[in-house]
Amino acid sequence: MIRKHAAARASQPFVLLAVVCAAVVVAVVGGVTPPLSAARFANTGHWMYNSVLGMVFHVDGATANVDAGFPMDAEVGSQVLQSDTSGWVVGPNRITEFDKESQSQQQSAKPPSDEIPVGIEVVGGPYAVYRDTGRIVRLGDPAASIPTGGPIGTPVATPDGTLWFHRTGKGQICRLAKDGIEVSGCPVAAPPDHAGALTVVDGRPAFIDLFTSRLHTIDGDTLGEGVELGVALSPNSRPAVQDADGRLAILDQGSTQSSLILVDTRTSPVESVTVALGTGDYDGPVSTREVVTLVDRRNGTVLTYGVDGRRKDEKPFRDKAGESRLVLGEDERVYVEDSTGTQVLVVAEDGSVTDVDLTRRAATPTGKPDSPSAEQPGRAGDPGDESRRAQRSAGLPTPTTRAQPPPVPPSRPGAPVGVAARPGDGSADVTWGAAPDNRAPITSYVVSWRGSNGQTGSVPVGGGAGGHRVSGLTNGVSYTFTVAATNQVGTGPGASTGPVTPNAPVSPAAAPVNLRPSYDANARPARDVTLTWAQPALNGGTLVHYEVTATGLGTQQVTGTRVVWQVRASQAVTFTVAAVTRAPNGQLLTGAPASATHEPAPLPRLTLSKGAPTEESCGEKPDCAWMHVVLTGFDPRTAYLVKPYNNAGDGYTNPGHTVTTDANGNETIDQFAYTGPGETVWVEVVLPDGTPIRSNTVVW
Secondary structure, three states: OEEEOOOOOOOOOOOOOHHHHHHHHHHHHHOOOOOOOOOOOOOOOEEEEEOOOOEEEEEEOOOOEEEEEEEOOOOOOOEEEEOOOEEEEEOOOOEEEEEOOOOEEEEEEOOOOOOOOEEEOOOOOOEEEEOOOOEEEEOOOOOEEEEOOOOEOOOEEOOOOOEEEEEOOOOEEEEEOOOOOOOOEEEEEOOOOOOEEEEEEOOEEEEEEOOOOEEEEEEOOEEOOOEEOOOOOOOOOEEOOOOEOOEEEEEEEOOOOEEEEEEEOOOOOOEEEEEEEEOOOEEEEEEOOOEEEEEEOOOOEEEEEEOOOOEEEEEEOOOOOOOOEEEEOOOOOEEEEOOOOOOEEEEOOOOOEEEOOOOOOOOOOOOOOOOOOOOOOOOOOOHHHHHHHHHHHOOOOOOOOOOOOOOOOOOOOOOOEEEEEEEOOOOEEEEEEOOOOOOOOEEEEEEEEEEOOOOEEEEEEEOOOOEEEEOOOOOOOOEEEEEEEEEOOOEOOOEEOOOEOOOOOOOOOOOOEEEEEEOOOOOOOEEEEEEEEEOOOOOOOEEEEEEEEEOOOEEEEEOOOEEEEEEEOOOOEEEEEEEEEEOOOOOEEEOOOEEEEEOOOOOOEEEEEEEEEOOOOOOOOOOOEEEEEEEEOOOOOOEEEEEEEEOOOOOOOOOOEEEEOOOOOOEEEEEEEEOOOOOEEEEEEEOOOOOEEEOOOEEO
């Protein structure tokens, strides 16, 4: 089963687990690994850590009762992962093993970073997966700390115990074999620039391409061609890690509207049901055979739906500000924890939700799950005394009744509950619930932070505060915030958020940079104009394409930064380019335009003057002379028809004379003998594209 976390802490340099190191050295040097049982027992119920009481509890899902509990010193926000015989309390700075039968604490080790890992309980595990750090820590047998080669998405596990994960940004889909101590390989390739997520459909791993909204089943080393899901998914969509009776649940969480999409993968084409969730801040989804579970932290509810999209149940969830955990148990129940382990709700196989009373006396008198014998009273001062005192404080059963202890003096406060942060523009709003005052009023809280760029800081706020806005942060840098309470005795333990990244609000992109048309100035009658530019600032959006418009020629959508238009040489054209981006909520935004003008080529020139006298074709008419015509700037070595005209209105016509320009596009002719004192004459040439070129006029 996979434990879902909404956030993860920033990475720190890895310190190798002592227990892992020892196990790996024994396995590698000795050439053997400890044998596993041939049959694996199903883990029933759910282990959790209550950081307020400092207790590890076991919840029996069938009865929704606490049936075991013992004290343990662990960190706020710790989760519990289990194998057949052991459990591990996994915190940001310490991993502590305990024996499930004796409920006794074993060895502790340091995790690879203080990031909150994704917990996976599966045959061959359990695993603590540090996605941002790029480490998979196997807590079971054989123990190992396995590098993934960089940040990864949320892994999934197939029924045979194989762990699959996606190397984000690289497009590689890798696998870790059951009981493996190194990555088995990354044989499957997905588009590296496409957002995506893994899931399991019909027992096989599958990749959802969130850019194309297609589902690709992984078959061996091959990524299948994929099928259309029939819905447009936003890049921040999140699928369940497995299908529910053939339906795949996908949470599409937008800024104004969120939806639960149930895709039936057994039909062709696929059919889907969309459930409008409204506004909210959702964790999940987690799917069982017939039920899909979500947590709406903004409205403080646990929601369950059938695979047909119909609401099954809804129960209050107190910790609105904290990070909830949704755990799919091997008993086909979903366990929903708050961030401090002070509330747990059980989702049954029919979708009904039960809030477990963590103060109710346990159902078995031993304080051990499924134990056949009662606990024997311990001697005064033996280790059992401490366990029994903690059990009494949590409302758990004890074998004997003791006198009331004397009043407990004040002590440092506990950790604040529900610590969370929401990023803003160069800022973050940090919120929390009141910390236990431990019999002395809280006088102040201290909010501290650490960024992935090394930036740190802290600020004190009043004891009655429940939030503070931290300003002066750097956009694009990940920050982790910690809140600790102080009373007259001292400062208590801090509770931390997952990493949040301040960013400027998403806005339309800036204008494209360095927009420039280029072309062959000598090309006629048409020329190819190449338009180039550079990508602008996208202002928080993701580039979709560019809209390129040319006056009189139309509009094109271009994904690159270059386009070619065919333009008449004599035509002036203004080009406009704007970037179209997609906001995280899926909205398309058109950015500011950049413009550039293609100037037309200078038109060729005809110059007319009165040439040498001649008697040709004029007879005895007076003042007969040739028209002297000069052609400049025409296409080289090209034939043109030159025709003369006058304004006399006497029906003067002339078929014209064809002249061929030289290598420079120039030529001079003496043609068209003309007589007619006082009349105005001129000559014309029509270019191949139909443009008329007219000379100056001459009064004869």
